[in-house]
Amino acid sequence: MEEIKDVVLNYVIEEYLEEDDEEITYDTPLISGGIVDSFSMVSLKRFLENEYSISIPDEKATPEAFDSVNKIVALVREFTG
């Protein structure tokens, strides 16, 4: 089964990276790095909720918690156990 971090990384690359953007890693800053803006973060949150059948409360969906693939994975794991 594909690891969560690869699923998230691939989704971010496919959905949010512009042509000619630098390659990203699991630790690349997504929000503070300007790859995913605060409005688009809502669609990323929705993707995680759909993909892992979880519900992430708004107070947990902070720019800091979404700032890298690794941080997102940690957040998802809080809810998937």
Add this chain to the structure above:
Amino acid sequence: MSNIGAYNERIREFDWSIAEKELDYSEGNIINIGWYCSDRICLQGKGDRVALFWEGFGGNEKQFTFNDIRVASNTIGAFLRNLGIKEGDRVCLFMDRIPELYLSFLGVLKIGAIVQPLFSAFGDESLHVRLENAQTRAIITQRKHLSKVRKILDLLPWLEHIIVVDYDNRKPLQKNEVAFSLEDAEPVDQCEIFPTKSESPSVLHYTSGTTGQPKGVKHVHYSLISQYLTTKWVLDLQEDDIYWCTADPGWVTGTSYGIIGPWSMGITQAVLDTGFSAEAWYRFIEKYNISVWYSAPTAIRSLMKAGDELVKRFDLSSLRHLASVGEPLNAEAVLWSEKVFNKPFLDSYWQTETGSIMITNFPGMKVKPGSMGKVFPGITGTVVDPKTFEPFTEPGKVGLIAFKPGWPAMMRTYWNNDEMFRKKFKKGWYLPGDRASLDSDGYFWFIGRDDDVINTGGHLVSPFEVESALLEHEAVSESAVVAKPDDVNMEVVKAFVTLKPGYEPNNELELKIMNFIRKKLSPLAMPQEIEYMETLPKTRSGKIMRRILHAKEWGEEIGDTSTLEEDE
């Protein structure tokens, strides 16, 4: 002592000639914003002063003196001239907040062309309608945004030049594309400034309305008079200040007060071109000793969410004056800023069409938290009855904000749409489309928009534009878009849709539709929620009744529904 001094005295003795004298301008003279923001400052002996501290991703830093921005804007202007760009041509700036964006702004103005700044997060459809409307001749952009331009190029016969400021030779350039590198270009020390006059067009900003396509708001070089004086008196910029305007120059705040205002005063400004993070913002203030900070309620509320403890980790003692714009600043945010920064954010009100600040809380004035403040000297503003368009004679009544036209930065028209421009005036008042009340002390209190336009994070989104784009999705049969209340952004976009046969209403489809709009229009326009409906409420002739859906979202009385299935 603040620049404005005593507000009541300024009101009594006000004349726009105060700004004209300070800028050495007399009626009939040449007035060119590009020259005022760079050459004139150098002629005043401030060429070595830093004009721009810039920081981008990964700690990348640059700085430019006023002489640097003078030469760089000359160089860009000369490059454009060599391409054949001439006075009156529209040149779109479609870049992130990189230095070239700020320098190109001045360069385009110096040759008499019109700057059309567009938010770089716009998708190809948003870009297309705006470039088509303006019949834009050239666009200055970055590699990362080229794919959006290429996608629509064949639809834009007027777009002759696509200038790429960071071309790296890795992939071949395509039709109409040309590379320009500020670092590699031969610096142009002397550039013939086009002799623009007060009514020469300068900036074309696009804004959204309830119906129809976005409108191009035409400003002229004389707007400098308002922008200079409001910057001086409201933002209170002083000689040694380091100023930070967090707005993107794709929007009017980012040009009026993120370029023209501070640089026409010869003030150093700092720009952070990264995404939002409370920690990064505080670090930026500490690092550059920001003293005057002009931001937006959405950002302030996001900082509030990050907590008080984070603020204490940074030395923010350089902050002297804080101001806010974009949407009404709630009282809690004002009180919070007093608590953590020891000074309140002072709210200001204006819009793309007004070009400069109209109503505001001035330094030294008693702040009523939650109020918009008072009119800027020289502005005649009131609240009028929405039916008669006569000013209310009693305080506290809710009506339409209204201004007497005639201030220097007032838009001159909507591009190719004089009819729409004329509709903004009733009985000699300019109506910005917002509702408010006016108290007995002359303070305005914001109530809301007078139309269906959605104000999300300080940016206006047209429900019509989103509804039209939704209909282009293969699954969507009908759509209606309204504002939904939001703690941080004040409002966000919510869509109601019915689906075509064969499509199942589920979460996966919702996400697909959200992403479709995000890429086609912009992240701002992306519905943050989509509700599937069997049918949408309509009049008998088939017109969708947004007001019923809006009332549902805001928990308001739906009111008279007798027109449901009837024509309104």
